[in-house]
Amino acid sequence: MGRNEEKYVAEAFESNWIAPLGPNVDLFEKAIAGRLGEGVSVAALSSGTAAIHLGLKLLGVGRGDEVLCQSFTFSASANPIVYLGARPVFIDSEPGTWNLSPALLEEAIKDRLARGKKPKAIVAVHLYGMPYQVEAIHEIASRYGIPVLEDSAEALGSTYKGVPCGTLGEIGILSFNGNKIITTSGGGALVSKDRELRNRAVFLATQARDEAPHYEHSAIGHNYRMSNVLAGIGRGQMEVLDDRVAARRANFDFYTRQLRHLDGIEFLKEPEGFYSNRWLTCILTPSYDVREQIRLALQEEDIESRPLWKPMHLQPVFHEEPAYEDGTSEALFARGLCLPSGSNLREEDLSRITDLISKIIS
Numbered sequence: 001m002g003r004n005e006e007k008y009v010a011e012a013f014e015s016n017w018i019a020p021l022g023p024n025v026d027l028f029e030k031a032i033a034g035r036l037g038e039g040v041s042v043a044a045l046s047s048g049t050a051a052i053h054l055g056l057k058l059l060g061v062g063r064g065d066e067v068l069c070q071s072f073t074f075s076a077s078a079n080p081i082v083y084l085g086a087r088p089v090f091i092d093s094e095p096g097t098w099n100l101s102p103a104l105l106e107e108a109i110k111d112r113l114a115r116g117k118k119p120k121a122i123v124a125v126h127l128y129g130m131p132y133q134v135e136a137i138h139e140i141a142s143r144y145g146i147p148v149l150e151d152s153a154e155a156l157g158s159t160y161k162g163v164p165c166g167t168l169g170e171i172g173i174l175s176f177n178g179n180k181i182i183t184t185s186g187g188g189a190l191v192s193k194d195r196e197l198r199n200r201a202v203f204l205a206t207q208a209r210d211e212a213p214h215y216e217h218s219a220i221g222h223n224y225r226m227s228n229v230l231a232g233i234g235r236g237q238m239e240v241l242d243d244r245v246a247a248r249r250a251n252f253d254f255y256t257r258q259l260r261h262l263d264g265i266e267f268l269k270e271p272e273g274f275y276s277n278r279w280l281t282c283i284l285t286p287s288y289d290v291r292e293q294i295r296l297a298l299q300e301e302d303i304e305s306r307p308l309w310k311p312m313h314l315q316p317v318f319h320e321e322p323a324y325e326d327g328t329s330e331a332l333f334a335r336g337l338c339l340p341s342g343s344n345l346r347e348e349d350l351s352r353i354t355d356l357i358s359k360i361i362s
Contacts, residue, residue, distance in 0.1 A: 001233075001236070001237075002236050002237060002239055002240035002243070003236065003239065003240070004235070004236040004239060005232065005233045005235075005236030005237065006236075007236070008024055008232030008233070008235045008236050009229055009232040009233060010232075011023075011024070011232060012024055012228045012229045012231075012232045013229075017228040018227065018228060018229055019227065019228060020046075020206070020225035020226060020227045020228065021206075021225065021228060022228030022231070023228070024228045024229070024231035024232040024234075024235060025044050025225075025226055025227075025228050025231040027231075027235055028044050028184075028226070028231040028232075028234040028235050028238070029042040029043065029044050029189070030042075031234075031235060031238040031239075032044075032174070032189055032191075032238065035164070035238065035241065036164045036166055036167050036191060037163075037164055037167055039193050040167055040191060040192075040193055041191070041192055041193070041194070041195045041197075041198035041199075042189050042190070042191055042198065043189060043190045043198050043201040043202045043205065044187065044188075044189050044225070044226040044231055044234070045187065045188045045189055045190060045201075045205055045224045045225060045226055046186065046187060046188065046205075046223075046224050046225065046226055047175065047177070047186055047187060047188045047224075048076060048151075048153040048173055048174060048175030048176075048177065048188035048189075049076040049079065049080060049175075049188070050188055050205070050222065050224040051173035051174065051175075051188040051189060051190040052076065052077065052080040052123070052149065052151065052173050053080035053083055053084070053222070053224075054190055054201050054204055054205060054222070054224060055149045055171040055173055055190055055201075056080055056081065056084055056086075056121060056123075056149060057084060057204065058171060058197055058200060058201060058204075059120065059121045059147050059149060059170065059171065060120060060121075061081070061084050061086050061120045061121055062084055062085060062086065062120075063084065063085030063086065064085065064086070064087075065084075065085075065086040065087070065119075065120040066086065066087050066088075066089050066112060066117050066119045066120060067081045067086050067087070067088055067089065067119060067120055067121045067122070067123060068089050068091055068105065068108055068109070068112075068119045068121070068122045068123070068146070069081060069088045069089065069090055069091065069122075069123040069312065070090075070091060070093070070099060070100045070123060070124055070125045070127075070132075070151075070312075071090035071091060071092055071093070071311040071312045071313045071323060071325060071329055072092070072093045072098060072099070072125075072127060072308075072309055072311050072312075072328075072329035072332065072333075073125045073127060073151070073309055073312065074153075074309055075312065075315065075317075076153070076175075077123050077125055077151050077153075077312075078090075078123070078312050078318065081123070086120065087321060087322075088312070088318065088321050089108060089112065089119065089321065089322045089323070089324070090311070090312050090313040090318070090321060090322070090323040090324070090325070091104050091105050091108055091323075091324050091325075092104050092311070092313075092323070092324060092325035092326050092327075092328050092329050093127075093328045093329045093332070094133065094328065095328055096133070096271060097127075097130050097131065097132055097133060097268070097271065097274070098127050098128070098130065098268060098329075098332060099124070099125060099126065099127050099130065099131075099132035099133065100122075100124045100125070100132050100133070100137055101326070101328070102133055102136035102137055102140060104324045104325070104326065105122070105137065105140055105324075106140050107324055108322075108324040109140070109144050109146070111324070113144075118144075118146070119146055120146070121146060121147050121148070121149055122137070122141055122146055122147070122148045122149065123149050123151055124137055124148055124149070124150060124151065124169065125151040125153075125154075126150070126151065126152050126154060126155035126158060126165050127154065127309070128154055128268070128276070128278075128279055128280045128282055128338075129154050129155045129157075129158050129181070129248075129276040129277040129278055129279035129280070130155075130158070130268060130270070130274065130276045131155065131158055131159070131160040131165055131274050131275075131276070134160045134161075134168050138168070138169075147169070147170040147171075148168075148169035148170055149169055149170065149171050149172075149173070150165070150166060150167075150168050150169030150170075150171065150172040150173070151173055152165045152166035152172050152173060152174055152191075153173060153174060153175035153177075153180070153188070154175070154180065154181075154279045154280075155276075155277060155279070156174055156180070156181055156182065156241065156277065157181060157241055157242075157244070157245040157277035158274075158275055158276050158277045159274075159275040160273065160274060160275075161273040162273075166191045167191060167193065170192070171190060171191070171192050171197070172190075172191035172192070173188060173189065173190055173191065174188055174189040174191065175187075175188045176188060176189070176234060176237070180279070181241070181244050181245065181248060181277055181279050181343075182234070182237035182238065182240070182241055182244055183233070183237060184226065184230040184231065184233045184234040184237065185230055185233060186230070187226050187230050187231075187234065188226075189226075202225070203219075203221070204219065204221050204222060204224070205221070205222055205223075205224035205225045206221065206223075206224075206225050207221035207222065207223060208220060208221025208222075209221065243343075244277075244343045245277045245278075247343040247344075247345075248277055248278040248279060248280075248281075248341060248343060249276075249277070249278045251278065251281050251341050251345060251350065252267075252278040252281045252341075254347070254350045254354075255267070255281050255283070255339060255350070255353075255354060258350075258351075258354035258358070259283065259354055259357060259358065262357070262358060262361040262362075263286070263361065264285060264286030264287075264290065264361070265283055265284070265285065265286075265357075265361065266283065266284040267281075267282075267283060267284075268282060268284075278341070279341070280338045280339070280341045281338070281339045281341045282308060282336055282337065282338050282339070283336070283337055283339060284332070284335045284336050285335050285336070285337060286335070287334075287335060288334045288335060290335075290360075290361075291307065291334070291335055291336070291337050293360055294337060294357055294360055294361075295307070295337055297356060297360055298353065298356060298357075301352075301356060303340060303352070303353060303356075304340065305337050305338060305339055305340065306337070306338045307333060307336060307337060307338070308332055308333050308336035308337070308338060309329075309333065310333050311325070311329040311330060311333060313325055314330065314333070339353060340353060
């Protein structure tokens with residue numbers, strides 16, 4: 001927590017604004033929009049997953065449709081596709097950013113069109129805070145007339161050629177879950193430059209209640225709005241976002257300095273024009289066996305680390321869904337490890353971790 005979260009939450013209690021609306025929600029949305037740039041509209045929601053669900057719904061995804069989805073990601077990127085009765089079609093990554101492969105994306109689009117099924121949307125993810133290949137992905141999407149939902153759950157504070165992540169697609173989503181770079185405990189947001197689209201999201205997020213003195217509904221809605229209490233936490237967190245990004249990038253720099261000389265240890269570099277918030281610092285090890293040796297040795301010292309995301313096309317729940325893959329994300333999963341990356345880590349904490357990894361590799 002930063003400096004003013006408790007103050008803004010106290011204001012919610014003092015004013016008796018506890019419900020999922022109120023001044024903190026309005027001001028939190030305004031703070032996010034101010035950060036993301038002119039012309040951006042924001043709807044504060046109960047989770048990033050809710051934002052993806054509503055975003056896909058607003059893009060017209062429905063039963064029987066297909067949605068192209070990055071495979072190397074958390075399941076929340078893909079689950080809302082199934083909520084809507086649609087089918088996920090998974091696309092592998094490219095090694096430069098670990099994100100959606102433009103070549104495989106176009107291959108998948110051509111193949112789905114040949115099968116008589118035009119994809120309804122593309123879910124592209126800025127994984128671990130690293131922007132995806134925006135220009136290449138969006139050029140392909142535009143050429144085939146397929147909208148992009150930009151999953152920026154892990155990338156608040158990241159930019160692509162100076163443009164904030166979350167504002168690059170037709171719809172962007174953010175997450176404020178407890179493990180994100182800033183948190184509202186649980187929460188998310190839908191971002192759009194189309195004010196009417198944002199208003200439609202708010203309408204659907206509040207049970208789609210029509211204007212009437214009684215409860216009137218002409219559409220199926222959801223209970224997805226953020227509470228005024230949690231939005232108070234969010235207001236305080238937005239004030240320290242730059243500090244959080246600086247702390248995460250400092251973690252990455254420390255790990256790089258201490259570990260880059262070790263045989264077989266690799267870090268994900270920023271391509272020119274890319275700026276990552278370095279939400280998590282991840283390393284690639286020489287092999288699965290070495291990855292597990294490091295992970296288990298850290299665990300023995302009560303230090304949590306975690307393998308990179310297991311690709312969606314390898315998940316049991318999605319094993320029957322189509323996938324266009326070349327082994328990139330599978331290799332990353334086998335060799336990759338997320339290191340402790342909290343914004344409040346001290347240098348002695350980081351040294352303890354790197355000393356142990358160095359000892360194992362040596």
